[in-house]
Amino acid sequence: MGCGLGGPRDAQLRRPVSRRRFRRIGRRFPLLLRGPGPQVRLRSVDDTRVKRLFALGPWWLFLLCCLAVLPAAAQPVLLDAQTRSVEAWSAVTMLSDPSRTMTLEQALARRDEFVTPGGPHANLGPRQDAVWLRVPVTLAATAPRRWVLSVDYASIDRIDLYVLRASGAAGATVPIMMGRSLPFSQHPLPSAWHAAAIELEPGTGHEMLLRVQTRSTMVLPITLATPEAFHAAEARAQVLQGLLAGAILCLLLYSLSQWVSLRDPMFLSYGTTIAGTGLFFVAYSGLGPQHLWGDHAVLSLLVAPLSVLVAIVGGCLFIERVLGVHALQPWIARALKALAVLAAVLALAFVLGAIDYRSAQRLATVLGPLPMLLAIPMAWQRARLGDRVGLYMLIGWGAYAVSTLTLAALLRGWVGSNFWTQHAFQLGATFEMTIWMRVLAVRIEDLRASAQRAHLERDALRSLAQTDSLTGLPNRRGLAEVLQRALPLVRPERMTAVFLLDLDGFKAINDRLGHDAGDEMLVGVARRLESLLRGSDTVARMGGDEFVVVASGLASDADAQALGCKLLDGFREPFAATGQTCSVGLTIGYALAPSDGDDALSLLKRADAAMYAGKQAGRHCLTRGQPSVGMA
Secondary structure, three states, rough: OOOOOOOOOHHHHOOOOOOOHHHHHHHHHHHEOOOOOOOOEEEOOOOHHHHHHHHHHHHHHHHHHHHHHHHOOOOOEEEEEOOOOEOHHHHHHEEOOOOOOOOOOHHHOHHHHHHHHHHHHEEEEOOOOOOEEEEEEEOOOOOOOEEEEEEEEOOOEEEEHHHHHHOOOOOOOOOOEEOOOHHHHHOOOOOHHHHHHEOOOOOOEEEEEEEOOOOOOEEEEEEEEHHHHHHHHHHHHHHHHHHHHHHHHHHHHHHHHHHHOOOOHHHHHHHHHHHHHHHHHHHHHHHHHHHHHOOOHHHHHHHHHHHHHHHHHHHHHHHHHHHHHHHHOOHHHHHHHHHHHHHHHHHHHHHHOOOOOOHHHHHHHHHHHHHHHHHHHHHHHHOOOOHHHHHHHHHHHHHHHHHHHHHHHHHHHOOOOOHHHHHHHHHHHHHHHHHHHHHHHHHHHHHHHHHHHHHHHHHHHHHHOOOOOHHHOOOHHHHHHHHHHHHHHHOOOOEEEEEHHHHEEEHHHHHOHHHHHHHHHHHHHHHHHHHHHOOOOOOEEEEEEEEEEEEEEOOOOHHHHHHHHHHHHHHOOOEEOOOEOOOOOOEEEEEEEEEOOOHHHHHHHHHHHHHHHHOOOOOOOEEEOOOOOOOO
């Protein structure tokens, strides 16, 4: 024989396998080995052939690995009395229909051409053709008759379901039609998923054929379940979707209410983002036709890509405002605004039919991450400076990036369909928007702090404008404001007295001791006047050595005279100025409102005239202004 076993190569094949190589082979192919010894003993009738196979090197091992991962032949779905719910994808075989005109009879005639789907679990990716799926089912004799077949992905346009006996007779078979292109009232079951109730004969075999056609991605998680198990699973999904939808609705109402109350456009752009994302959730999960737009099937085909484009518009404007991008990088701010305009134009073009569903979906998928990519450097820069907004935006975008990449991989057919891949975008986007709520809270705190600073600055400016810089008392402008508040409240039984005070002997002290001593004297006079007055009274400096006292709530002229005399007595004690003792007196003229007048100008004129009358009468006295005194 040409492959005799007596040559050098045969000696090489009979060479013992090292312990290290033995352990490596055992880890990769444990079922091929028996016994732990250093000489490999293989589970084969012809040990020599298998030894020769391993002796040919790593290439054979690589080929064996490839064979190990090849898809196994599809096995029928087994249903028995204990089965409540089972995924059917492992039993699926498929046949492509590029012309999209193949009939059931033609599909059955080509049964031998059905192949096991490649790629990730229950995900055929975006396809232009129609696809026929074959699912063989075997029922035990004790299995229930009624089952629900569901495709747990709402964004499928059309599914035609045929249920056949194992014999394959198709003459009287009527398809069960499902899909989002049908009005919701025509769905076999009122479910967010595409589901139909079917009856199968226990103890026999069946095969189900599904013709699938869609403009979206062919994500096809097919499940067979009892009606009870199906409704329980849908109820759990509805609770989750309801919680997410409720959270989004609360965020939307909060943002709109803040926009109405604060008039900050940032809250409106945030609300636009939430509205777009929420509408996408509703359409993507199938809750839209089930609970919102019902038989308006065209909305099921429009809302998903349109809502993503709307969310991009709001997201661009929100990011530009919340990060203050214009102040940091004006060109990025212009890019974000241009992207918002582009998304708005694409949304309008999609509504008007200028671009189709696939193009809108592809464009939305491409444009979606761009606002985040443009703004990440700005957020990073702010976060490094200790800005909480930048840090929160980075945390939110981290979750959003993971969820967006997961959804994009699902829509492109790169990952399999399961709970996490189907709900990743909803969970991630909800987390991101919740983080953005913290950003809005920081924004509100900043607005409140800015308002407080503006209020304090306004008060400070007003205080400077209305306060005497030397004594800290109200000046003429401050006195006018005090009288403006007090005079409208006067009554005959609740009078207000306006006292005009002029110091006696101050000029001589100022000339003898200097202006510093005079200023110190004026400050001392101001403090003494404040100590002699009630807490509700006001003392103001008119300028020079003239002061005004406003006292409200007086019952009669006797109360005014008592207060005036108290002021005169308070100036009998001397003052200290530059280490020297100085004495000054007071001459006081006053007027009462409303008996002597009800406006500030007339009251001050009468008090001034009374004060001059007191100066002429000998000083250090109290005089009330009369209507004829000092009046024109």
